[in-house]
Amino acid sequence: LAKTTQPISMDSYEGQEVNITCSHNNIATNDYITWYQQFPSQGPRFIIQGYKTKVTNEVASLFIPADRKSSTLSLPRVSLSDTAVYYCLVGDIEYNNNDMRFGAGTRLTVKP
Amino acid sequence: DTGVSQDPRHKITKRGQNVTFRCDPISEHNRLYWYRQTLGQGPEFLTYFQNEAQLEKSRLLSDRFSAERPKGSFSTLEIQRTEQGDSAMYLCASSRDRGLVSNTEAFFGQGTRLTVV
Numbered sequence: 101l102a103k104t105t106q107p108i109s110m111d112s113y114e115g116q117e118v119n120i121t122c123s124h125n126n127i128a129t130n131d132y133i134t135w136y137q138q139f140p141s142q143g144p145r146f147i148i149q150g151y152k153t154k155v156t157n158e159v160a161s162l163f164i165p166a167d168r169k170s171s172t173l174s175l176p177r178v179s180l181s182d183t184a185v186y187y188c189l190v191g192d193i194e195y196n197n198n199d200m201r202f203g204a205g206t207r208l209t210v211k212p
Numbered sequence: 213d214t215g216v217s218q219d220p221r222h223k224i225t226k227r228g229q230n231v232t233f234r235c236d237p238i239s240e241h242n243r244l245y246w247y248r249q250t251l252g253q254g255p256e257f258l259t260y261f262q263n264e265a266q267l268e269k270s271r272l273l274s275d276r277f278s279a280e281r282p283k284g285s286f287s288t289l290e291i292q293r294t295e296q297g298d299s300a301m302y303l304c305a306s307s308r309d310r311g312l313v314s315n316t317e318a319f320f321g322q323g324t325r326l327t328v329v
Contacts, residue, residue: 134317141322141323142322142323143216143303143304143305143320143321143322143323144255144305144320145320146317146318146319149317185254187254200245200257200260200305200307200318201257202247202254202255202256202257204253204254205254
């Protein structure tokens, strides 16, 4: 299983773009990259998933370089409500494999 | 509400008592996961079901813990002879088996917060 490394915490201000990078040096050919968001006293919520290059949805963008050894979650113009913990997961597409394992995540604090 | 639901939301129990939690996954999801989360930590994987089959069990899951998923629908997690160290948030998640596509997109419930006194 590929392991991930993320910064423990980050601070930002309202209206700024936030980029959270996850390192996964041992990522395998079949692995996808998935990001979750968790607010206090709630379960994690799926944000975005990608395999290579760039993926964008209504919440965030995910940038994955050609070597796929890292990925960057980009949150445009953050607000106070984006204060949460963000987790990066790397998962294998092999049938029946369970890669739903979380690390410590990155605690993002958005300040006014 | 078609999301993952967990019951109860909160449970306070005395040390040594048994507790049971229930998780109702999204109806068409055949994968179900249980996690434990303590303050400041990420969710720790406990166990995982594919339909009614328990396919993986973490070494964190001592003999006091048991999970079932009869008929591949709802699941229960029982903790016997609770200890203070069992105090945590217990999270359930479900996902659809997508075959040869990454299975790391899951939907989580609100969790059950257990306090052992």
